[in-house]
Amino acid sequence: MGVTQVARTKAGDGFETWDISLAGAGLGRDAAPSEALPLVDETLEAEGVEPLFVPKVLSVGEGGIKASVFPMPVGEIASSAPFPLGPVKRPRVSDAEVDEGVAQLVAAHGTFATDISRTQPRMGDTVVIDVQARAAGGRVEDLSRTLSRFRVGSDELPGKVTTLLLGMRLRQSRRCELSKGWRVKGELGDGGRSRACELKVTLRDILRLKAPELTDAWVAEHMPNAGSVKGLRAIVRRTLEDEAERKAHDELLQRAAAQAAGRVTSRPDHDAVAAMAQSSMEGLLEQVHGGGYTLSEYLTSRQTDEAGLRQMLEAQASSELSRLMALDAIARENALEPADDDFAQAARSLGQAGIESPREALSASLGRVYATQQARRARANEWLLERQGLGR
Numbered sequence: 001m002g003v004t005q006v007a008r009t010k011a012g013d014g015f016e017t018w019d020i021s022l023a024g025a026g027l028g029r030d031a032a033p034s035e036a037l038p039l040v041d042e043t044l045e046a047e048g049v050e051p052l053f054v055p056k057v058l059s060v061g062e063g064g065i066k067a068s069v070f071p072m073p074v075g076e077i078a079s080s081a082p083f084p085l086g087p088v089k090r091p092r093v094s095d096a097e098v099d100e101g102v103a104q105l106v107a108a109h110g111t112f113a114t115d116i117s118r119t120q121p122r123m124g125d126t127v128v129i130d131v132q133a134r135a136a137g138g139r140v141e142d143l144s145r146t147l148s149r150f151r152v153g154s155d156e157l158p159g160k161v162t163t164l165l166l167g168m169r170l171r172q173s174r175r176c177e178l179s180k181g182w183r184v185k186g187e188l189g190d191g192g193r194s195r196a197c198e199l200k201v202t203l204r205d206i207l208r209l210k211a212p213e214l215t216d217a218w219v220a221e222h223m224p225n226a227g228s229v230k231g232l233r234a235i236v237r238r239t240l241e242d243e244a245e246r247k248a249h250d251e252l253l254q255r256a257a258a259q260a261a262g263r264v265t266s267r268p269d270h271d272a273v274a275a276m277a278q279s280s281m282e283g284l285l286e287q288v289h290g291g292g293y294t295l296s297e298y299l300t301s302r303q304t305d306e307a308g309l310r311q312m313l314e315a316q317a318s319s320e321l322s323r324l325m326a327l328d329a330i331a332r333e334n335a336l337e338p339a340d341d342d343f344a345q346a347a348r349s350l351g352q353a354g355i356e357s358p359r360e361a362l363s364a365s366l367g368r369v370y371a372t373q374q375a376r377r378a379r380a381n382e383w384l385l386e387r388q389g390l391g392r
Contacts (some may be wrong), residue, residue, distance in 0.1 A: 004021045004022065004023045005020075005021040006018055006019070006020055006021070006043055006046075006047060007019040007021075008047075011068065013271050013274065013275060014070055014071075014269065014271030014272055014274075014275055015068055015069070015070050015275070016068070016069050016070070016071065017058070017066065017067070017068060017069075018040075018043065018065075018066070018067045018068075018069050019064060019065075019066055020039065020040070020043050020064050020065040020066075020067065021063060021064040022039070022063070022064050022065070032060075033057035033060060035060070036057045036060050036065045036067075037055075037057065037367050038368070039065060040055050040057060040065060040067050040367065041367050041368040041369045044069070044369045045369060049069065049071050049072075050071070050072045050328070050369060050370075050373045051069055051070055051071065051072060051369065051370055051373075052070045052071070052072045052073070052272055052275070052276070052321075052324075053070050053275070053279065054366050054367060054370050055067050055068065055069045055367060055369075055370070056068040070272070070275060072324070072325075072328060072373070073266075073268060073269040073272050073321070073325055074266070074325070074328070074329075075264050075266050075268075075322075075324075075325025075326055075328055075329045076264070076265045076266045076329060077260065077263045077264055077265065077326050077329045077330065078263040078265055079263055080260065080263075080329070080330045080333060080334070080384075081387075082256065082259060082260075082384045082387050082388050083259055084388060085252065085255055085256065085259075085388055085390065088248075088252065088390060090248075091241065091244030091245055091247070091248045092244075093237055093240045093241050093244060097240055098233055098236050098237045098240065101236040101239070101240055102214070102229075102232055102233055102236050103211065105223075105232070105236065106211050106212060106214050107209050107211040109211075109212055109222055110209045110210050110211040110212060111209070111210050112126060112149075112207040112208070112209060112210070113207065113208060113209075113210045114205050114206070114207060114208075115206045115207060115208040118206045118208075119169045119170045119206075120166075120168065120169050120170075120206075121152050121165050121166060121168070121203065121206050122152070122166070123152055123153040123162075123166070124151065124152060124153055125151070125152050125206055125207070125208075126149060126150070126151050126152075126206075126207040126208075126209070127149070127150060127151075127152055127165060127203060127204075127205065127206055127207065128147055128148070128149050128203075128204040128205040128206075128207065129145075129147075129148060129150060129165070129201055129202060129203055129204060130145070130146050130147065130148075130173075130200075130201065130202035130204060131145040131146075131148065131161075131199070131200075131201055132199070132200040132201075132202075133197045133198065133199045133200070134197060134198050134200075147204060149207070152165055152166065159293070160176060161199070161201060164176055164201055165201065165203060168201070168203045169203070170203055170204070170205070170206070171202070171203065171204070172202075172203060173200055173201065173202040173203075174200070174201055175198060175199065175200050176198075176199055176201075177198055177199075214229060215229070216228040216229055219231070219232050250348075250349075252385055252390055253345075253381045253382070253385065256381055256384040256385055256388070257323050257326070257327060257381055257384070258323065259384070260323070260326035260327060260330060260380075260384060261319065261322040261323040261326045263326065264322045264325050264326050264329075266325070268318055268321040268322055268325065269321075272321055273314055273317045273318045273321055274314070274317075276317035276320065276321060277310065277313040277314040277316075277317040280313045280316065280317060281309075281310065281313055284309075284313075324377065327376075327377040327380040327381065328373075328376075328377065328380075330380040330383065330384070331376040331377065331379060331380040334380075334383065336376060336379045336380055336383055337376075337379070338372065338375035338376050338378065338379040339379070340358070340359060341382075342375040342376070342378040342379040342382065343358040343359040343362060343371070343375045343378075344358045345375075345378035345381070345382065346358070346362060346371070346374040346375045346377070346378040347361065347362055349374075349378065350362070350374065352365075359371070359375075362374065362375070
C-alpha cells in the first residue's frame with residue numbers, strides 16, 4: 001500500500017486540505033487516524049513540505065486519507081554567523097543549596113505531626129480539611145470529603161479553595177458560592193459535569209513534616225547507594241550541578257535562537273501568525289477552564305481585555321515564528337541532520353523530558369516529519385552554540 005496521488009486545496013487561513021489517494025486496498029473504513037499518520041508523513045516527505053503544526057487527519061476511508069496541513073513558511077536569513085554571546089558564567093552550587101537538597105530528601109522519609117503552634121495555614125502547608133458541597137438541585141453524594149489531607153497551593157485544590165483556606169483559622173468554617181462544579185482530587189465535582197454548588201470548608205488541622213535525625217547509620221539503611229552523610233551530600237551536589245548546567249545551557253540556546261531571529265529577512269506570513277496566536281489562545285482557554293475559572297475572571301486578574309490578550313498572543317506568535325523560520329533556514333543551508341541528543345533536546349523543549357527513546361516517542365506522538373523538524377531546530381540551536389565554542 002502506497003500513496004499514488006495527492007490533491008492539495010486551500011482551506012483558508014493558511015491551512016491546506018490534502019486528499020491522499022492510496023494504492024491497493026487502502027486502510028479500511030474503520031481505521032483509526034493514528035494508523036494513517038505514517039502515510040501522511042510519507043506524503044509530506046515526498047512533497048517536501050514541513051508542517052508548522054502537527055498535521056490533523058480529518059477522515060480515513062477505503063480510497064484514501066483526508067488531512068489538514070499548515071506548510072511552514074520558508075525563511076531567509078541575512079547571515080548565520082553567530083554574534084558573540086558575551087561572558088558566560090559557569091553555574092555554581094552553594095553549600096546552602098546542597099544542605100536544602102539533603103534536607104528535602106531526608107524529610108521525604110519523615111512522618112506528619114500536628115503543628116500545635118500554628119492556627120492559620122500558609123502556602124505549602126499540609127492541612128486536614130472537611131469539604132462539603134450542596135448542588136443547586138439538592139444534595140450530590142460525590143461532592144463531600146471528610147478529613148482529607150491536602151497541600152495548600154497544590155494542583156489538588158482549586159484556586160478559590162486555596163484562597164479560602166489562607167484566610168481561615170483552625171476549626172472555623174467558611175462558605176463560598178462557586179459558579180462551576182469544582183474538584184478536589186477528582187472527588188469534588190458532580191461526576192465530571194459542571195454544576196453550580198455551594199462549598200463549605202472546615203479546617204481541622206495544620207500538619208508539619210517531622211524529619212528523622214540524619215546520621216551515617218540512617219543513610220546506610222535508607223539510602224544504601226550513598227553509604228554515609230558525606231556520600232549523600234556528594235550525590236546531591238552532583239545532581240544540582242547537572243541541573244544548573246542544563247538550565248544554563250537551555251538559556252544559552254534561547255539567546256542563540258533570539259540572535260538568529262533578528263536576522264530573518266522574510267517577514268512571517270500573516271496567516272501563520274494568526275493561526276499560532278489562535279492555537280495559543282485555545283491552549284490558554286483549556287488551562288483557564290481546567291483550573292475552574294472563567295475567561296472573564298482570568299482577564300480581570302491580568303488587568304486586560306480579550307482584544308489586548310489576543311494582541312499580546314499575536315506579538316508572541318510573530319516573535320516565535322521568526323525564530324522558527326531562522327532555525328529552519330540555518331538547518332536547511334547547512335544540511336544539519338539531527339542526532340539522538342537533538343531529539344532529547346527537542347523532547348525537553350516540548351515538555352516531554354526523561355523519556356528513554358526520545359526519537360521513537362516523539363515520532364509516535366507527533367509524527368515522524370514533525371518530530372524530525374523539531375529535532376532539526378534543536379540541532380540548529382546547538383550548531384550556533386558550537387560555532388561560539390559554547391556547545392556541550
